[in-house]
Amino acid sequence: MNFFSACGLARIATSGPRQLRSLNGLIARSQQTGLYSTGSVEPQKGSPPASDASQSVSATANLSARTHAPNNLEKKMLVFTKKYKSVDEIPSLINQEVMERCRNQVRIKVANYMMIATAIGCIIMILSGKGAQERGESVQKMNLDWHKEYNEKARQEKAESKN
Structure with a gap:
């Protein structure tokens, strides 16, 4: 093809x-x-080599197509993924592919940390629920207590309004 x-x-x-x-x-x-x-496509043997001016233009075009000026968040991401040791060492222009790879690595790391945090939160809630069960607390009991208090307050307000 x-x-x-x-x-x-x-x-x-x-x-x-x-x-x-x-x-x-x-x-x-x-x-x-x-x-x-x-x-x-191969160059002919008799053709002269490309001039230095055309090579520098193509190199400049390639450089501008493959560079990216990172902002502060991206610089911190580059340090977080250990591409650079500190924010001060990051050049003003970096390769776009390096930045995309860095973003992908950060996205994966953040997702992994969130999964770990979710698992830890689930374990804590399970332990909390088991402790509440041992103490005899339940959502149904809390709901009945709340309704009892609410009805008592309503009766008191009704009795006060009649007096």
Whole structure:
């Protein structure tokens, strides 16, 4: 599969069957005409090497495409994942892939810590419930006590309003 068909398939595959049919027709026509080659592209032996200016432009474009200026939270995340020893050591621009990997690691660590905290909370609530059961406390008993107090207050207010 050549580059054109791979990119087109990735872009159009999720659009729907109509777009996919038109892409398949386009691929078939390009293969018949030989417009796009499936082989690798190699420079000719007689061609001069690329100039330094074009290499520096492409390097600058690649650098700007792959850099990210981290904010304070992201800097703390980079230190938390041990990419850098301190916030002061973090450069002003870092690789975007490094930042994405760092975010993913932090997301996983936070999720793991939350699962541990939830499990600990469940264990504490189980122990608390067993202790309340031994003392004879129950939700039903608490509800009956509350209603008893509420009805007594209502009777007292009713008796006071008659006097």
